[in-house]
């Protein structure tokens with residue numbers, strides 16, 4: 044026997060239920076809306092309920108110059124916008140052929156990064172950069188998003204992948220707006236979030252950015268130790284902490300609650316000594332400053348154990364190899380950051396023990412607050 048696919052069942056059932064359950068004065072369109080609201084919407088909403096804006100976990104929201112809670116920001120995320128943003132973030136219909144969602148590359152189980160060196164988008168096309176995490180970015184210290192900082196807000200950033208030909212592949216933002224406008228179920232949630240049912244690219248990106256802001260990571264063993272729990276971490280972690288913030292100078296760049304200065308530095312990753320060129324010029328593409336060649340945004344070290352392989356091109360396989368790279372002073376090139384260049388800074392030459400301690404420290408930064416799974420049901 045041939046089974047009906049769910050979409051066919053919906054197609055057949057809708058008009059039948061509609062005609063019998065409601066008074067005959069109701070127009071066909073109103074009837075359909077009523078049915079959507081009563082039955083299907085309950086299903087969608089059950090898989091993505093409205094929840095209060097969460098408080099930051101231990102260790103987050105502690106920057107001196109920034110608000111302590113998400114709700115203290117100007118134009119803060121609202122529960123309704125976050126619900127809408129969560130659907131949009133996980134909805135593959137945002138891509139041209141319905142195959143790629145934001146979560147295809149930013150996977151929750153990898154702290155919203157991915158386990159591959161670089162990203163694969165629409166039609167199996169492989170990009171040149173790795174999808175970074177975006178946890179704790181409500182507290183970004185500098186308004187720079189992407190590895191090269193070319194977007195100035197999470198909203199601006201979110202519009203990028205939708206029209207990137209190798210990521211989600213839409214011709215322009217209007218295509219995305221038109222497509223979502225045809226999915227009748229979404230109108231109710233745009234109204235709930237923004238006051239009217241109109242769908243615009245500004246509203247789409249605002250909702251997604253607000254969902255991203257609620258993805259926080261803290262309360263790691265390291266945060267608990269810092270808050271006074273002596274047993275939260277091992278001795279190696281404590282020694283690794285001392286190195287990170289001391290003789291290994293890691294906190295020259297990885298600093299603050301999110302362990303990043305949000306600025307750009309050249310470690311030499313991607314430098315080809317033979318051709319004397321970078322595979323990727325990084326920040327230079329934005330500023331055209333010679334000194335920015337091969338410089339990339341300092342990533343947060345939180346949840347780093349979930350994000351191998353490392354660096355903007357995923358070229359470094361393990362945390363141990365990352366530390367070894369710093370130990371020898373980065374990869375020599377004309378633009379190497381002075382903070383790690385051994386001609387200016389002291390060469391680290393870390394011992395085997397110290398390398399393990401730094402790795403143990405970084406592994407103690409696995410936090411909580413960002414975890415999520417895709418909603419099982421979406422507005423239709």
Ligand code: HEC
Pocket residue numbers: 132143144145146147148149162163164165170172173174175176177187188189190191197200201202204205209210211251255
């Ligand atoms: C095909 C894979 C892919 C898809 C799909 C994708 N991204 Fe990304 N994302 C990346 C890559 C790769 C980067 C880094 C690109 C760069 O720096 O040029 C990135 C960067 C980001 C950043 C910047 C983080 C930071 O620290 O600056 C955010 C935020 C982000 N993406 C959110 C999203 C959202 C929201 C969507 C859906 C609308 C999305 N991404 C879709 C791969 C992807």
Ligand code: HEC
Pocket residue numbers: 287291292293294295296297307308309310312339340341342343344347350352353354355356362365366369370380382383401405
């Ligand atoms: C001069 C600034 C600077 C210093 C000092 C520094 N880092 Fe970094 N770190 C960066 C930048 C920039 C990147 C990304 C580089 C790239 O992708 O090309 C990075 C990447 C990393 C990564 C990979 C993270 C990821 O998501 O891919 C780890 C782990 C790391 N650093 C740990 C350390 C440790 C441990 C130290 C001390 C031994 C240290 N860093 C010192 C700037 C710095």
